[in-house]
Amino acid sequence: MQEVDIAIIGGGPAGLTAALYTSRARASTVVFDSGMTGGQIVTTEHVENYPGFPEGIAGPELGRLMLEQAQRFGAFIEAFNSIESVGLDGIDFVLKTTEDEEYRAKSLIIATGAVPKKLGVPGEAEFTGRGVSWCATCDGALFRDKVVAVIGGGDAAVEEAIFLTKFAREVHLVHRRDELRATKCIQERCFENDKIILHWSRAVAEIIGENGKVSAIRLPSTKADPDETIAVDGVFEFVGVDPKSDLVKHLVDCNEAGFIKTDHNGITTYPGIFAAGDVTDSELKQVVTAAGRGASAAFEALRYIDARLCTI
Amino acid sequence: MAENVMQVTDAAFEASVVKSDKPVLLDFWAPWCGPCRMMEPVLEEVAGEQAGKIVVGKLNVDENPGTATKFDILSIPTLLVFVNGEVVKKLVGAMPKKRLLEEISPWV
Numbered sequence: 565m566q567e568v569d570i571a572i573i574g575g576g577p578a579g580l581t582a583a584l585y586t587s588r589a590r591a592s593t594v595v596f597d598s599g600m601t602g603g604q605i606v607t608t609e610h611v612e613n614y615p616g617f618p619e620g621i622a623g624p625e626l627g628r629l630m631l632e633q634a635q636r637f638g639a640f641i642e643a644f645n646s647i648e649s650v651g652l653d654g655i656d657f658v659l660k661t662t663e664d665e666e667y668r669a670k671s672l673i674i675a676t677g678a679v680p681k682k683l684g685v686p687g688e689a690e691f692t693g694r695g696v697s698w699c700a701t702c703d704g705a706l707f708r709d710k711v712v713a714v715i716g717g718g719d720a721a722v723e724e725a726i727f728l729t730k731f732a733r734e735v736h737l738v739h740r741r742d743e744l745r746a747t748k749c750i751q752e753r754c755f756e757n758d759k760i761i762l763h764w765s766r767a768v769a770e771i772i773g774e775n776g777k778v779s780a781i782r783l784p785s786t787k788a789d790p791d792e793t794i795a796v797d798g799v800f801e802f803v804g805v806d807p808k809s810d811l812v813k814h815l816v817d818c819n820e821a822g823f824i825k826t827d828h829n830g831i832t833t834y835p836g837i838f839a840a841g842d843v844t845d846s847e848l849k850q851v852v853t854a855a856g857r858g859a860s861a862a863f864e865a866l867r868y869i870d871a872r873l874c875t876i
Numbered sequence: 877m878a879e880n881v882m883q884v885t886d887a888a889f890e891a892s893v894v895k896s897d898k899p900v901l902l903d904f905w906a907p908w909c910g911p912c913r914m915m916e917p918v919l920e921e922v923a924g925e926q927a928g929k930i931v932v933g934k935l936n937v938d939e940n941p942g943t944a945t946k947f948d949i950l951s952i953p954t955l956l957v958f959v960n961g962e963v964v965k966k967l968v969g970a971m972p973k974k975r976l977l978e979e980i981s982p983w984v
Contacts, residue, residue: 655969815975835914835970873951873969874909876937876944 574675576603578841581858583639598646602627678805687771695778700724710797721802722746729759830861880923886942894961911970
């Protein structure tokens with residue numbers, strides 16, 4: 565059983581920033597990620613709103629720089645190493661990996677992030693990977709000169725719709741309300757883009773396919789207008805995220821949607837467990853807030869391991 | 877609101893813990909110990925909710941070094957569960973109410 569001061573579950577911006585801070589404080593640190601580190605930015609072509617990069621920076625590049633920085637100060641990174649369970653042993657936390665390794669940690673920082681939500685409509689499961697996607701960076705190029713739909717109304721949906729116009733000849737942006745939630749300047753770019761066709765007050769009821777691929781989507785109105793069916797070759801869903809809090813749900817309090825409840829410094833309801841990034845119930849889910857909260861959680865974890873028991 | 881947690885001293889230890897007819901959850905604490913202070917509201921709640929099933933007591937180790945030494949308490953917070961005067965469980969460190977209830981469930 566390996567022993568470590570601070571175990572960080574999740575190697576995205578929150579986890580890597582936490583690791584940077586704990587390592588600089590000379591606390592032994594290990595970061596686990598089920599895949600490659602970097603988090604959601606690894607599949608984001610261009611990050612424009614992370615401070616310090618006026619021309620923007622490629623997502624994978626930003627992820628790589630964060631990794632390098634944490635490693636420089638001594639953080640151990642265990643990529644492609646998933647945590648299967650989190651248990652307790654006295655005052656310590658015991659982590660078991662899918663490779664049956666065990667780690668004992670004095671403190672935990674949960675930075676596991678969130679996964680894209682699915683619509684849960686007929687045809688979605690059937691045509692996943694055959695026209696239905698949650699990653700425009702990954703699959704956009706497959707729809708060169710074709711027609712795609714983007715479902716959603718927030719920053720992700722609108723930005724990815726704009727991104728997809730680089731490939732598709734038509735991008736149908738479908739949103740259930742009559743105004744977008746996305747940041748104003750992104751909305752402006754969307755409205756200026758001739759390839760984007762907006763479908764207001766529409767939901768998706770069915771994803772229809774032909775010959776094993778997506779061919780159309782049926783869009784009922786949220787305002788009691790008749791259904792609309794549009795022919796599309798691909799459907800990209802950006803309808804929110806689900807937090808990956810399962811590992812510690814038995815220990816910490818989460819809100820109704822499953823996001824881990826924390827104070828503004830990342831303290832959860834379980835002494836010794838801290839959380840940062842998209843998995844928490846924070847309002848703004850961005851790289852910069854994940855990084856900022858990662859640092860705060862690190863600070864609290866460092867404080868905790870020094871004071872978790874008092875010697876008499 | 878009346879305090880549900882019983883104050884235990886070296887002098888009263890025998891009578892209030894050893895001779896208790898109910899199980900006793902005894903918290904070893906000190907005012908300067910951060911995690912101990914964190915346990916205070918948890919213990920209050922447990923004491924109130926489990927009244928009649930288990931007695932919750934607290935012993936200030938600064939003022940009562942005798943009992944602390946007797947049970948080899950080196951770090952606090954430490955919680956000991958006593959049944960018929962014998963220690964049946966030792967819990968070290970702060971924990972939320974949910975876990976504490978799980979740990980003492982065999983005796984309530």
